[in-house]
Amino acid sequence: MNFTNPIESASNASAVWTPWQPLEPALVLSASSLAETLDGGQAFRWNREDAGTWRGQWSRFAVRLRLDPRNRLQWSGPVAQQPELPAALRRYLGLDDDLDSRVDGLPWRSDPHLARAVGAFPGLRLLRQPLSETLLAFLCSATKQIVQIKRMLALLAERFGDDVLPGIRTLPDWKRLDEVAETDLRRCALGFRARYIKAVAARLAPSPEWTGEVERLPYPEARQWLMRLPGVGEKVADCVLLFGAGKFEAFPVDVWILKTMRQRYGLEDWSPSQVAQFGRIHFGADAGLAQQFLFARERREFSRRKETT
DNA sequence: AGGCAGGTGGCCA
DNA sequence: TGGCCACCTGCC
Numbered sequence: 001m002n003f004t005n006p007i008e009s010a011s012n013a014s015a016v017w018t019p020w021q022p023l024e025p026a027l028v029l030s031a032s033s034l035a036e037t038l039d040g041g042q043a044f045r046w047n048r049e050d051a052g053t054w055r056g057q058w059s060r061f062a063v064r065l066r067l068d069p070r071n072r073l074q075w076s077g078p079v080a081q082q083p084e085l086p087a088a089l090r091r092y093l094g095l096d097d098d099l100d101s102r103v104d105g106l107p108w109r110s111d112p113h114l115a116r117a118v119g120a121f122p123g124l125r126l127l128r129q130p131l132s133e134t135l136l137a138f139l140c141s142a143t144k145q146i147v148q149i150k151r152m153l154a155l156l157a158e159r160f161g162d163d164v165l166p167g168i169r170t171l172p173d174w175k176r177l178d179e180v181a182e183t184d185l186r187r188c189a190l191g192f193r194a195r196y197i198k199a200v201a202a203r204l205a206p207s208p209e210w211t212g213e214v215e216r217l218p219y220p221e222a223r224q225w226l227m228r229l230p231g232v233g234e235k236v237a238d239c240v241l242l243f244g245a246g247k248f249e250a251f252p253v254d255v256w257i258l259k260t261m262r263q264r265y266g267l268e269d270w271s272p273s274q275v276a277q278f279g280r281i282h283f284g285a286d287a288g289l290a291q292q293f294l295f296a297r298e299r300r301e302f303s304r305r306k307e308t309t
Numbered sequence: 310a311g312g313c314a315g316g317t318g319g320c321c322a
Numbered sequence: 323t324g325g326c327c328a329c330c331t332g333c334c
Binding site: 142143144145147148151186189190191192193194195271 | 324328329330331332333334
Binding site for chain 1: 316
Protein backbone atom coordinates (compact mmCIF):
# COMPACT_ATOMS: atom_id res chain seq x y z
CA MET A 1 0.00 0.00 0.00
CA ASN A 2 1.11 3.48 -0.77
CA PHE A 3 0.17 6.52 1.27
CA THR A 4 2.53 9.01 -0.36
CA ASN A 5 -0.32 10.95 -1.91
CA PRO A 6 -2.82 11.51 0.87
CA ILE A 7 -5.93 13.53 0.14
CA GLU A 8 -7.64 16.10 2.29
CA SER A 9 -11.13 15.28 3.45
CA ALA A 10 -13.60 17.92 2.32
CA SER A 11 -15.57 17.68 5.56
CA ASN A 12 -12.56 17.79 7.84
CA ALA A 13 -9.81 20.14 6.88
CA SER A 14 -7.45 18.91 9.59
CA ALA A 15 -7.34 15.12 9.38
CA VAL A 16 -5.44 13.68 6.45
CA TRP A 17 -7.08 10.66 4.84
CA THR A 18 -5.63 7.87 2.74
CA PRO A 19 -6.80 7.32 -0.84
CA TRP A 20 -9.70 4.93 -1.33
CA GLN A 21 -8.68 1.32 -1.52
CA PRO A 22 -10.38 -2.07 -1.71
CA LEU A 23 -10.81 -4.13 1.40
CA GLU A 24 -8.77 -7.32 1.25
CA PRO A 25 -10.01 -9.96 0.98
CA ALA A 26 -12.86 -8.40 -0.98
CA LEU A 27 -16.22 -7.89 0.66
CA VAL A 28 -19.27 -7.69 -1.62
CA LEU A 29 -22.62 -6.42 -0.38
CA SER A 30 -25.55 -4.36 -1.62
CA ALA A 31 -25.92 -0.68 -0.77
CA SER A 32 -28.96 -1.39 1.39
CA SER A 33 -27.18 -4.22 3.20
CA LEU A 34 -24.31 -1.85 3.93
CA ALA A 35 -26.71 0.82 5.21
CA GLU A 36 -28.53 -1.74 7.34
CA THR A 37 -25.26 -3.08 8.76
CA LEU A 38 -23.83 0.31 9.69
CA ASP A 39 -26.95 2.29 10.53
CA GLY A 40 -29.66 -0.28 11.23
CA GLY A 41 -29.43 -0.56 14.99
CA GLN A 42 -26.22 -2.52 15.62
CA ALA A 43 -23.95 0.52 15.76
CA PHE A 44 -24.78 4.17 16.37
CA ARG A 45 -21.70 6.10 15.27
CA TRP A 46 -22.07 5.95 11.48
CA ASN A 47 -23.32 8.80 9.32
CA ARG A 48 -23.71 9.40 5.62
CA GLU A 49 -21.03 11.80 4.47
CA ASP A 50 -22.54 12.15 1.00
CA ALA A 51 -24.53 9.83 -1.24
CA GLY A 52 -22.98 6.40 -0.97
CA THR A 53 -20.22 7.31 1.48
CA TRP A 54 -20.34 6.41 5.17
CA ARG A 55 -18.13 7.71 7.94
CA GLY A 56 -17.93 5.95 11.27
CA GLN A 57 -15.99 5.52 14.47
CA TRP A 58 -15.29 2.84 17.03
CA SER A 59 -12.65 2.56 19.73
CA ARG A 60 -10.04 5.13 18.70
CA PHE A 61 -10.48 4.43 14.98
CA ALA A 62 -12.31 6.34 12.26
CA VAL A 63 -12.93 5.19 8.71
CA ARG A 64 -14.92 6.01 5.59
CA LEU A 65 -16.58 3.29 3.55
CA ARG A 66 -18.19 3.11 0.12
CA LEU A 67 -18.98 0.57 -2.59
CA ASP A 68 -17.28 0.44 -5.97
CA PRO A 69 -19.44 -0.07 -9.10
CA ARG A 70 -19.31 -3.83 -8.57
CA ASN A 71 -20.47 -3.51 -4.94
CA ARG A 72 -17.06 -4.25 -3.43
CA LEU A 73 -16.34 -2.40 -0.23
CA GLN A 74 -13.66 0.32 -0.29
CA TRP A 75 -12.22 2.20 2.64
CA SER A 76 -10.26 5.33 3.43
CA GLY A 77 -8.85 6.13 6.85
CA PRO A 78 -6.81 8.76 8.66
CA VAL A 79 -3.18 8.50 7.60
CA ALA A 80 -2.25 8.83 11.27
CA GLN A 81 -4.06 5.54 12.04
CA GLN A 82 -1.98 3.50 9.59
CA PRO A 83 -0.91 0.80 9.55
CA GLU A 84 -3.21 -0.59 12.32
CA LEU A 85 -6.51 0.43 10.80
CA PRO A 86 -6.95 -2.27 8.11
CA ALA A 87 -6.67 -5.10 10.63
CA ALA A 88 -8.93 -3.27 13.10
CA LEU A 89 -11.48 -2.70 10.34
CA ARG A 90 -11.46 -6.35 9.33
CA ARG A 91 -12.08 -7.34 12.91
CA TYR A 92 -14.85 -4.73 13.30
CA LEU A 93 -16.58 -6.01 10.17
CA GLY A 94 -16.23 -9.57 11.41
CA LEU A 95 -14.35 -10.76 8.35
CA ASP A 96 -12.82 -13.63 10.27
CA ASP A 97 -16.28 -15.14 10.65
CA ASP A 98 -17.26 -17.09 7.56
CA LEU A 99 -20.67 -15.47 7.40
CA ASP A 100 -21.66 -17.13 4.11
CA SER A 101 -21.41 -20.60 5.55
CA ARG A 102 -23.20 -19.49 8.73
CA VAL A 103 -26.05 -18.07 6.63
CA ASP A 104 -26.13 -21.26 4.61
CA GLY A 105 -26.47 -23.22 7.85
CA LEU A 106 -29.64 -21.34 8.85
CA PRO A 107 -32.94 -23.18 8.26
CA TRP A 108 -33.96 -21.02 5.28
CA ARG A 109 -34.70 -24.08 3.15
CA SER A 110 -37.63 -24.95 5.37
CA ASP A 111 -38.50 -21.40 6.42
CA PRO A 112 -39.76 -19.26 3.50
CA HIS A 113 -39.98 -16.10 5.58
CA LEU A 114 -36.34 -16.38 6.59
CA ALA A 115 -35.41 -17.19 2.99
CA ARG A 116 -37.07 -13.97 1.78
CA ALA A 117 -35.29 -11.91 4.44
CA VAL A 118 -31.90 -13.43 3.60
CA GLY A 119 -32.51 -12.86 -0.11
CA ALA A 120 -33.43 -9.21 0.44
CA PHE A 121 -30.16 -8.27 2.17
CA PRO A 122 -27.24 -9.93 0.38
CA GLY A 123 -24.01 -9.56 2.33
CA LEU A 124 -25.63 -8.19 5.50
CA ARG A 125 -23.12 -8.45 8.34
CA LEU A 126 -22.99 -8.73 12.10
CA LEU A 127 -20.42 -6.27 13.46
CA ARG A 128 -17.85 -7.16 16.08
CA GLN A 129 -17.76 -3.95 18.09
CA PRO A 130 -15.82 -3.32 21.31
CA LEU A 131 -17.97 -4.82 24.08
CA SER A 132 -17.61 -1.85 26.38
CA GLU A 133 -18.94 0.60 23.80
CA THR A 134 -21.71 -1.75 22.79
CA LEU A 135 -22.83 -1.95 26.41
CA LEU A 136 -22.88 1.84 26.69
CA ALA A 137 -24.85 2.16 23.46
CA PHE A 138 -27.52 -0.33 24.44
CA LEU A 139 -27.86 1.14 27.92
CA CYS A 140 -28.91 4.25 26.01
CA SER A 141 -31.33 2.36 23.79
CA ALA A 142 -34.33 1.75 26.05
CA THR A 143 -37.45 3.08 24.27
CA LYS A 144 -35.37 5.25 21.97
CA GLN A 145 -35.13 5.46 18.20
CA ILE A 146 -31.83 5.07 16.39
CA VAL A 147 -31.51 8.80 15.70
CA GLN A 148 -31.86 9.60 19.37
CA ILE A 149 -29.38 6.94 20.48
CA LYS A 150 -26.92 8.36 17.97
CA ARG A 151 -27.41 11.80 19.43
CA MET A 152 -26.80 10.60 23.01
CA LEU A 153 -23.56 8.88 22.01
CA ALA A 154 -22.40 11.88 19.97
CA LEU A 155 -22.94 14.10 23.00
CA LEU A 156 -21.14 11.66 25.31
CA ALA A 157 -18.17 11.53 22.95
CA GLU A 158 -18.13 15.29 22.48
CA ARG A 159 -18.26 16.12 26.19
CA PHE A 160 -16.47 13.26 27.90
CA GLY A 161 -14.53 11.38 25.23
CA ASP A 162 -10.89 11.77 24.28
CA ASP A 163 -9.53 13.69 21.32
CA VAL A 164 -7.79 11.26 18.97
CA LEU A 165 -7.41 13.45 15.91
CA PRO A 166 -9.16 16.64 14.88
CA GLY A 167 -12.84 15.73 14.49
CA ILE A 168 -12.33 12.24 15.88
CA ARG A 169 -13.26 11.47 19.48
CA THR A 170 -13.60 8.29 21.47
CA LEU A 171 -16.55 7.47 23.67
CA PRO A 172 -15.77 7.84 27.39
CA ASP A 173 -14.74 4.61 29.10
CA TRP A 174 -16.32 3.44 32.39
CA LYS A 175 -13.59 5.00 34.47
CA ARG A 176 -14.29 8.37 32.92
CA LEU A 177 -18.06 7.95 33.20
CA ASP A 178 -17.64 7.10 36.88
CA GLU A 179 -16.14 10.57 37.37
CA VAL A 180 -19.00 12.40 35.65
CA ALA A 181 -21.94 13.60 37.76
CA GLU A 182 -25.32 12.13 36.88
CA THR A 183 -26.73 15.61 36.23
CA ASP A 184 -24.02 16.15 33.60
CA LEU A 185 -24.87 12.81 32.02
CA ARG A 186 -28.52 13.84 31.89
CA ARG A 187 -27.50 16.84 29.82
CA CYS A 188 -26.52 14.36 27.11
CA ALA A 189 -30.25 13.69 26.55
CA LEU A 190 -29.99 10.39 28.43
CA GLY A 191 -33.04 10.80 30.67
CA PHE A 192 -33.54 7.99 33.17
CA ARG A 193 -30.83 5.99 31.38
CA ALA A 194 -28.25 8.22 33.05
CA ARG A 195 -28.91 6.48 36.36
CA TYR A 196 -28.16 3.05 34.85
CA ILE A 197 -25.00 4.33 33.17
CA LYS A 198 -23.77 5.84 36.43
CA ALA A 199 -24.45 2.62 38.32
CA VAL A 200 -22.73 0.48 35.68
CA ALA A 201 -19.76 2.87 35.67
CA ALA A 202 -19.45 2.61 39.45
CA ARG A 203 -19.46 -1.17 39.09
CA LEU A 204 -17.05 -1.46 36.14
CA ALA A 205 -14.60 1.41 36.68
CA PRO A 206 -12.63 -0.53 39.33
CA SER A 207 -12.40 -3.67 37.15
CA PRO A 208 -11.23 -2.83 33.63
CA GLU A 209 -10.77 -6.55 32.97
CA TRP A 210 -14.51 -7.25 33.44
CA THR A 211 -15.59 -6.83 29.82
CA GLY A 212 -12.78 -9.03 28.55
CA GLU A 213 -13.74 -11.78 30.97
CA VAL A 214 -17.40 -11.65 29.94
CA GLU A 215 -16.36 -11.86 26.30
CA ARG A 216 -14.48 -15.11 26.95
CA LEU A 217 -17.40 -16.73 28.80
CA PRO A 218 -19.81 -19.06 26.98
CA TYR A 219 -23.06 -17.38 25.95
CA PRO A 220 -25.34 -18.46 28.83
CA GLU A 221 -22.86 -17.39 31.52
CA ALA A 222 -21.92 -14.18 29.75
CA ARG A 223 -25.62 -13.33 29.58
CA GLN A 224 -26.06 -13.93 33.30
CA TRP A 225 -23.06 -11.74 34.10
CA LEU A 226 -24.34 -8.88 31.97
CA MET A 227 -27.84 -9.12 33.41
CA ARG A 228 -26.46 -8.52 36.89
CA LEU A 229 -25.72 -4.95 35.79
CA PRO A 230 -28.42 -2.36 36.47
CA GLY A 231 -30.31 -1.45 33.31
CA VAL A 232 -29.32 -4.66 31.54
CA GLY A 233 -32.18 -7.07 30.95
CA GLU A 234 -32.50 -9.93 28.47
CA LYS A 235 -32.78 -7.74 25.39
CA VAL A 236 -29.82 -5.45 26.13
CA ALA A 237 -27.65 -8.39 27.20
CA ASP A 238 -28.40 -10.20 23.94
CA CYS A 239 -27.65 -7.11 21.84
CA VAL A 240 -24.33 -6.59 23.62
CA LEU A 241 -23.35 -10.23 23.13
CA LEU A 242 -24.44 -10.37 19.49
CA PHE A 243 -23.01 -7.04 18.31
CA GLY A 244 -20.13 -6.70 20.77
CA ALA A 245 -18.91 -10.20 21.59
CA GLY A 246 -19.52 -12.40 18.56
CA LYS A 247 -22.04 -14.63 20.39
CA PHE A 248 -24.14 -15.63 17.40
CA GLU A 249 -26.60 -17.67 19.43
CA ALA A 250 -27.89 -14.54 21.18
CA PHE A 251 -31.38 -13.71 19.91
CA PRO A 252 -32.40 -10.20 21.01
CA VAL A 253 -36.16 -9.72 21.10
CA ASP A 254 -37.30 -6.12 20.84
CA VAL A 255 -40.77 -4.93 19.93
CA TRP A 256 -40.04 -5.27 16.19
CA ILE A 257 -38.84 -8.84 16.32
CA LEU A 258 -41.61 -9.66 18.77
CA LYS A 259 -44.18 -8.40 16.28
CA THR A 260 -42.66 -10.26 13.31
CA MET A 261 -42.19 -13.50 15.17
CA ARG A 262 -45.71 -13.43 16.58
CA GLN A 263 -47.17 -12.79 13.13
CA ARG A 264 -45.04 -15.04 10.98
CA TYR A 265 -44.50 -17.96 13.28
CA GLY A 266 -47.93 -18.14 14.92
CA LEU A 267 -46.74 -17.10 18.37
CA GLU A 268 -49.56 -14.63 19.05
CA ASP A 269 -49.62 -14.68 22.83
CA TRP A 270 -45.96 -15.53 23.49
CA SER A 271 -43.89 -13.32 25.78
CA PRO A 272 -40.58 -11.75 24.62
CA SER A 273 -38.67 -14.24 26.74
CA GLN A 274 -40.55 -17.18 25.23
CA VAL A 275 -40.02 -15.82 21.71
CA ALA A 276 -36.29 -15.53 22.42
CA GLN A 277 -36.18 -19.16 23.47
CA PHE A 278 -38.19 -20.19 20.40
CA GLY A 279 -35.75 -18.26 18.19
CA ARG A 280 -32.67 -19.91 19.64
CA ILE A 281 -34.21 -23.35 19.14
CA HIS A 282 -35.79 -22.76 15.72
CA PHE A 283 -32.82 -20.94 14.13
CA GLY A 284 -30.04 -22.80 15.94
CA ALA A 285 -26.48 -21.84 16.82
CA ASP A 286 -26.52 -18.73 14.60
CA ALA A 287 -29.98 -17.54 15.67
CA GLY A 288 -28.71 -13.98 16.08
CA LEU A 289 -27.76 -13.87 12.41
CA ALA A 290 -31.28 -14.95 11.44
CA GLN A 291 -32.63 -12.28 13.77
CA GLN A 292 -30.60 -9.63 11.94
CA PHE A 293 -32.08 -10.54 8.55
CA LEU A 294 -35.63 -10.68 9.93
CA PHE A 295 -35.06 -7.38 11.67
CA ALA A 296 -33.77 -5.71 8.49
CA ARG A 297 -36.76 -6.93 6.53
CA GLU A 298 -39.21 -5.80 9.18
CA ARG A 299 -37.69 -2.32 9.16
CA ARG A 300 -37.90 -2.15 5.38
CA GLU A 301 -41.55 -3.25 5.41
CA PHE A 302 -42.29 -0.64 8.02
CA SER A 303 -40.72 2.23 6.08
CA ARG A 304 -42.56 1.10 2.94
CA ARG A 305 -45.86 1.13 4.78
CA LYS A 306 -45.07 4.55 6.11
CA GLU A 307 -44.39 5.88 2.61
CA THR A 308 -47.68 4.61 1.22
CA THR A 309 -49.84 6.02 4.00
C1' DA B 310 -50.30 19.28 21.06
C1' DG B 311 -49.91 15.15 23.32
C1' DG B 312 -48.91 10.45 22.92
C1' DC B 313 -45.43 7.44 22.38
C1' DA B 314 -40.76 5.37 21.67
C1' DG B 315 -35.90 -0.81 19.47
C1' DG B 316 -36.46 -1.72 28.04
C1' DT B 317 -35.84 -2.48 32.86
C1' DG B 318 -36.88 -2.95 37.69
C1' DG B 319 -40.00 -2.83 41.35
C1' DC B 320 -44.36 -3.90 43.26
C1' DC B 321 -48.45 -6.43 43.39
C1' DA B 322 -51.52 -10.66 43.00
C1' DT C 323 -44.51 -16.33 37.10
C1' DG C 324 -47.33 -12.61 35.01
C1' DG C 325 -49.12 -8.01 34.50
C1' DC C 326 -48.75 -3.12 35.32
C1' DC C 327 -46.40 1.17 35.88
C1' DA C 328 -42.80 4.80 36.49
C1' DC C 329 -38.78 6.41 34.56
C1' DC C 330 -36.71 11.24 30.96
C1' DT C 331 -36.90 13.52 26.76
C1' DG C 332 -37.48 14.57 22.08
C1' DC C 333 -39.74 13.57 17.89
C1' DC C 334 -43.61 12.38 14.90
